[in-house]
Amino acid sequence: MNWFVRLLTSSLGRKLIMSLTGLFLITFLLVHLGGNLQLLNNDEGKSFNLYAKMMTTNPIIKITSYGLYFFILLHAVQGLLIWNKNRVATGTKYAVKKKSPGTTWASNNMALLGTIVLVFLGIHMGDFWFAMKYQTWPDAEAGRELIKYTLDDGTISEAKNLYGKVNWSFSQAWIVIVYLVSMIGLGFHLWHGFESAFQTLGLNHKKYTPFIRLVGKIYSVLIPALFALIPIMYFLGMRFPDWLVFHFI
Amino acid sequence: MAGKTINIKVKVWRQGGKYPKGQFETYDLKDVGTDMSFLEMFDVLNEQLVSKKEMPVAFEHDCREGICGTCSMVIDGQPHGPMKGTTTCQLHMRSFKDGATITVEPFRAKSFPVIRDLVVDRSSFDAIIQAGGYISVNTGQAQDANAIPIEKDTSEKAFDAATCIGCGACVAACPNSAAMLFTSAKVSHLATMPQGKVESQKRVQAMVNQMDKEGFGMCSNIKACEAECPKEISTDNIALMNREYLASVLGSDKEG
Amino acid sequence: MSDKLKSNVPEGDLAEKWMNYRGTMPLVAPGNKRNIEIIVVGTGLAGASAASTLGELGYKVKCFTFHDSPRRAHSVAAQGGINAAKNYQNDGDSVYRLFYDTIKGGDYRSREANVHRLAEVSRDIIDQCAAQGVPFGREYGGLLANRSFGGVQVSRTFYSRGQTGQQLLIGAYSSLSRQIARGSVTMYNRHEMLDLVKVDGKARGIITRNLLTGKIDRHAAHCVVLATGGYGNVFYLSTNAMNSNVSAGWRAHKKGAFFANPCYTQIHPTCIPVSGEYQSKLTLMSESLRNDGRVWVPKKKEDCKKDPLSIAEEDRDYYLERIYPAFGNLVPRDVASRAAKYVTDDGRGVGATGLAVYLDFASAIERYGKSEANMKGISNPTKAQIVELGEAIVKEKYGNLFHMYEKITDENPYKTPMKIFPAVHYTMGGIWVDYNLQTTIPGCFALGEANFSDHGANRLGASALMQGLADGYFVIPYTIGTFLSKEIRTPIYSAEHTDLEKLKKENTDEEGNIKEFITPNAPEFIEAENAVKERIKTFLNVNGSQSIESFHRRLGRIMWDYCGMSRNAEGLAKARKMIQELRAEYHKDVFVPGSNEEYNPELEKALRVADFMELGELMVCDALNRNESCGGHFREEYQEGGGEALRNDEEYMYAAAWEFTQDNSDWNLHKEQLEYKDIEVKTRSYK
Incomplete structure (x- = not known):
């Protein structure tokens, strides 16, 4: 067997894939959050819709997004394969199950948490990407029209009203609840996943690891919380105060 | 009492x-x-x-x-x-x-x-050691023991890994039935010492391959092994093994 | 000297014997080694090191252990360290001094040439182990650290915290694993040797039982190496592992290997005292603790039940320091154990049973604490500061031992003194071997604790590991050639060659003489196999009413009471009778559950206990025969001034090698006279 194939099929190699794709997705989350926070600007969706237009038209970003889809799938499929392999390796279950002291609930349930995130991704993509493309939601009219925005330099830019779709979705209580539950799941997934990715890469150091862990903990609480803030504020009809206008990129 | x-x-x-x-x-x-x-x-x-x-x-x-x-x-x-x-x-x-x-x-x-009853077969551990958990030195080839000074903390670190008694509690505790703590303790013990460094690149690949062959599960860094290890061996060793393995596969010309 | 005992010690100056011998002894050429098969039984330090080294040399080795893995042999439990005459501490150590200390420590009852060889190769062992990656304790400068053990005045003990045995064994086990991977050693885990097979007077193989399936197998080889450890479990309670047993050695003994000095038993002074009837084994607290711990009992009997911390300094009797000022708490084990016996016999023992003495670290904690405070520049440290700093140092040195003590006794030894008491630990006696480590059966060798040669009547601390590895790494690989060099023309056939007549024909020369050849299908093998099967059947068929364990416990009680720390003729004679009765009862009323064809630890035990009973009787015989006190053998009739051992060099300066007779309860004594040319025989004094 070729060394590279062997690497990718070895237990450590497969974990390496999980780690690297995981770190990529962690980075992506930051970008995604940055864009989304613009939804909270009190500007009737102008900044967000323009940003969304840029994201869908820029060829580099388009290519990157295919990479992103691939990595999400790779992370998910590999994760499920590993879960299955481990299930087989474990064989007979213990009659008395006890979580080992000092281990986190999250670490013991990564496959479950990952699955929650995966299901959420399906809903999320269906809700926005698919719905936007095929105009499927009840109040679709609001998103169909192109809105003309006057940019700072005076030029006019036409953009789809994704903001309208968001506004509609987050007025539905069940969607908001799905988002909140999923963000909690994501938070737990990251709670373990963040530092685990570094451990798998062997990036463990007496001096730096405590710092990495701290960043991981902050990240895994803060990022999902900020994501969750959007549906909550929409549902409550709240926006950033006028003095706070957040521009990403 | x-x-x-x-x-x-x-x-x-x-x-x-x-x-x-x-x-x-x-x-x-x-x-x-x-x-x-x-x-x-x-x-x-x-x-x-x-x-x-x-x-x-x-x-x-x-x-x-x-x-x-x-x-x-x-x-x-x-x-x-x-x-x-x-x-x-x-x-x-x-x-x-x-x-x-x-x-x-x-x-x-x-x-x-x-x-x-409560008796299990742990010979898979022997197989992992046989794959490379040793330093290839024949009897009589050694130089004077003090010819290789080893910094005290380094030596202590190697010792901490070497305290593994091969009981298998790490595997038993692991929800994935992974043998990473056992394997990494040996890899780490030997790779930490200059004597063992010499063949560490080959060793880590051979031992990991054997570990996989034995059908153990994959580590997801739960660290139940560390919690239940009677010798309290640290999962830092697992990180070290991951590092050694990747460095060996990707960074050396060795093939396992 | 008996003509059956040829020690084969080479001529020449003591210091050059081994070197010259090594340079002139017959060898087996590499090409021939490939055709020679060796059986090694046991995978402790001696067995694993022998098997791996013989494998490295090119022999075909079959290695057997009853454990599930070679790494579990009881060498693993040695705590304190391993001696070597490296003189790294520049404190005047030398090969001669190690030799001298060992002979003296053994109370002038060991073979001079063997001990000198041991001292010589001790240095190579440390080099070898360091090269294998054994993580020895080190100084800040990166060089190896040493500590002191009993009976010596230098620091020559190398150590890996409190688990030196485990680290050395892992070293040997990893070497062995490498040979297994190379195919030069075939490993048989969970196989117990149940008999030795002799063909034409030579050891040619063994009969084993597969402990998982009960299958009885015949294994043939050119020679057999026994590295099967000691027999301390004859006492039931000892520091040995639960499965340690004498059976392999005893089977060899019954096939003609003489058993030497069986009465020399080492009672280790620092063990955790017995706490109840159910007790299954005793746990050692390393001798290294006596580097810093002070042994004491109350001066007054009425203080014995008091909290030790409430007993004033002037009411404590630091009896080892008082009686033996030159060595203090670091007197040899036999001396320290006996002293503990005297003070407890005197009614000054402590603990619930009154069978314990204190091992106190308070002064060490204070001393280390003060020195640490000094180094840290703390002027006028408070008592609490000193204790805290001192405890940290003690923890670093003995942390795992203290931890273990606390787990077992539920008492914190940092705060309150440890309670300790002597317990059976090691057996200096064993199968008689010559200088080549060959037993009285040609082709049968014995290494490590299984043989008798190096420690005389008492072993010094940290010397067992040294001997095991010396025998395995540096002695047997050479000396086995003295036998095997004559065997290069003897072919060996595997069990598949079932047609014995055909083999005979193949090995018949032109003149019609049948040449020697080896096959596990030889009638001797078949006979031995059948005998083993018969023996197993007999035990399974007794179907009595008492458990094996209960018999073992009773045997142990007899041995401890009459053949333990001190013995007398009357008690020994009584013990012999009691053992004979117990043996008879055992064969009539023991209950062995299950069958042979399954995993059946009870059956394993039944066979082992039967052998222990026979050995027990021989030990008593030997103790009765030796009308003197020496080392671990203390006869109450022979003592001087305050209970010191009184040797009788005139009559007993010999190794007593016992030959088994078919009578089963009678042995012939052969004497190997011991000569000391390079050392002055003195009364052993540590005062």
């Missing part, structure tokens, strides 16, 4: 002989001295069974001082029982309450098949 006794029920996994498929049997034990070790409690139970002309519960044990790594029980869901940094043989009955029902199961993992 003398005198106290408790009454307990022991729910033990029996497999083989009368119990071809394996099942739990519950036994009553009266007046168990709290200064008794857990295995001595089993001795008493077995004497009871033998006096009734029954087959005693098979369990493995040898040194009874926590160093040979032979004993292998999961007690109330924890390998080697509830006490941290302790093998079953060093666990004492004072850790249990009067009236308790104690469930005792064998180490569970596909790569540790049950032989009888």
Whole structure:
């Protein structure tokens, strides 16, 4: 067997894939959050819709997004394969199950948490990407029209009203609840996943690891919380105060 | 320290002989001295069974001082029982309450098949060591021991990894039945020392490949192994092995 | 000297014997080694090191252990360290001094040439182990650290915290694993040797039982190496592992290997005292603790039940320091154990049973604490500061031992003194071997604790590991050639060659003489196999009413009471009778559950206990025969001034090698006279 194939099929190699794709997705989350926070600007969706237009038209970003889809799938499929392999390796279950002291609930349930995130991704993509493309939601009219925005330099830019779709979705209580539950799941997934990715890469150091862990903990609480803030504020009809206008990129 | 006794029920996994498929049997034990070790409690139970002309519960044990790594029980869901940094043989009955029902199961993992009752086959560990858990030095080839100075902390670190007694509690504790702590402890012990550094690149690939071949699960850094390890070996060793492995596969011309 | 005992010690100056011998002894050429098969039984330090080294040399080795893995042999439990005459501490150590200390420590009852060889190769062992990656304790400068052990005045003990045995064994086990991977050693885990097979007077193989399936197998080889450890478990309670047993050695003994000095038993002074009837084994607290711990009992009997901390300094009797000012708490084991016996016999023992003495670390904690405070520049440290700093140092040195003590006794030894008491630990006696480590059966060798040669009547601390590895790494690989060089023309056939007549024909020369050849299908093998099967059947058929364990416990009680720390003629005679009765009862009333064809630890035990009973009787015989006190053998009739051992060099300066007779309860004594040419024989004094 070729060394590279062997690497990718070895237990450590497969974990390496999980780690690297995981770190990529962690980075992506930051970008995604940055864009989304613009939804909270009190500007009737102008900044967000323009940003969304840029994201869908820029060829580099388009290519990157295919990479992103691939990595999400790779992370998910590999994760499920590993879960299955481990299930087989474990064989007979213990009659008395006890979580080992000092281990986190999250670490013991990564496959479950990952699955929650995966299901959420399906809903999320269906809700926005698919719905936007095929105009499927009840109040679709609001998103169909192109809105003309006057940019700072005076030029006019036409953009789809994704903001309208968001506004509609987050007025539905069940969607908001799905988002909140999923963000909690994501938070737990990251709670373990963040530092685990570094451990798998062997990036463990007496001096730096405590710092990495701290960043991981902050990240895994803060990022999902900020994501969750959007549906909550929409549902409550709240926006950033006028003095706070957040521009990403 | 003398005198106290408790009454307990022991729910033990029996497999083989009368119990071809394996099942739990519950036994009553009266007046168990709290200064008794857990295995001595089993001795008493077995004497009871033998006096009734029954087959005693098979369990493995040898040194009874926590160093040979032979004993292998999961007690109330924890390998080697509830006490941290302790093998079953060093666990004492004072850790249990009067009236308790104690469930005792064998180490569970596909790569540790049950032989009888609480006895499992851990030869997969030997296979991992045979794959490369050594320094290739023939008898008589060595230079003077003091010719290789090793910084004290480095030596202590290698020692910490080397304290592994090969009991398999890490595998038994791991929800994935991974053997990463065992394998990494050996990799780390040898890679940390200059003597072992020489062939560390080959070693890590060979040992990881063998570990995979033995059918162990994959690590997801839960660290249950570290929590249940009777020698409290750190999962830092796993990180070190990951690093060594990736560096070896990607950064050297060695193939495992 | 008996003509059956040829020590084969080479001529020449003591210091050059081994070197010259090594340079001139017959060898087996590499090409021939490939055709020679060796059986090694046991995978402790001696067995694993022998098997791996013989494998490295090119021999075909079959290695057997009853454990599930070679790494579990009881060498693993040695705590304190391993001696070597490296003189790294520049404190005046030398090969001669190690030799001298060992002979003196053994109370002038060991073979001079063997001990000198041991001292010589001790240095190579440390080099070898360091190269294998054994993580020895080190100084800040990166060089190896040493500590002191009993009976010596230098620091020559190398250590890996409190688990030196485990680290050395892992070293040997990893070497062995490498040979297994290379195919030069075939490993048989969970196989117990149940008999030795002799063909034409030579050891040619063994009969084993597969402990998982009960299958009885015949294994043939050119020679057999026994590295099967000691027999301390004859006492039931000892520091040995539960499965340690004498059976392999005893089977060899019954086939003609003489058993030497069986009465020399080492009672280790620092063990955790017995706490109850159910007790299954005793746990050692390393001798290294006596580097810093002070042994004492109350001066007044009425203080014995008091809290030790409440007993004033002037009411404590630091009896070892008082009686033996030159060595203090670091007197040899036999001396320290006996002293503990005297003070407890005197009614000054402590603990619930009155069978314990204190091992106190308070002064060490204070001393280390003060020195640490000094180094840290703390002027006028408080008592609490000193204790805290001191405890940290003690923890670093003995942390795992203290931890273990606390786990077993539920007492914190940092705060309150440890309670300790002597317990059976090691057996200096064993199978008689010559200088080549060959037993009285040609082709049968014995290494490590299984043989008798190096420690005389008492072993010094940290010397067992040294001897095991010396025998395995540096002695047997050479000396086995003295036998095997004559065997290069003897072919060996595997069990598949079942047609014995055909083999005979193949090995018949032109003149019609049948040449020697080896096959596990030889009638001797078949006979031995059948005998083993018969023996197993007999035990399974007794179907009595008492458990094996109960018999073992009773045997142990007899041995401890009459053949333990001190013995007398009357007690020994009584013990012999008691053992004979117990033996008879055992064969009539023991209950062995289950069958042979399954995993059956009770059956294993039944066979082992039967052998222990026979050995027990021989030990008593030997103790009765030796009308003197020396080392671990203390006869109450022979003592002087305050209970010191009184040797009788005139009559007993010999190794007593016992030959088994078919009578089963009678042995012939052969004497190997011991000569000391390079050392002055003195009364052993540590005062």
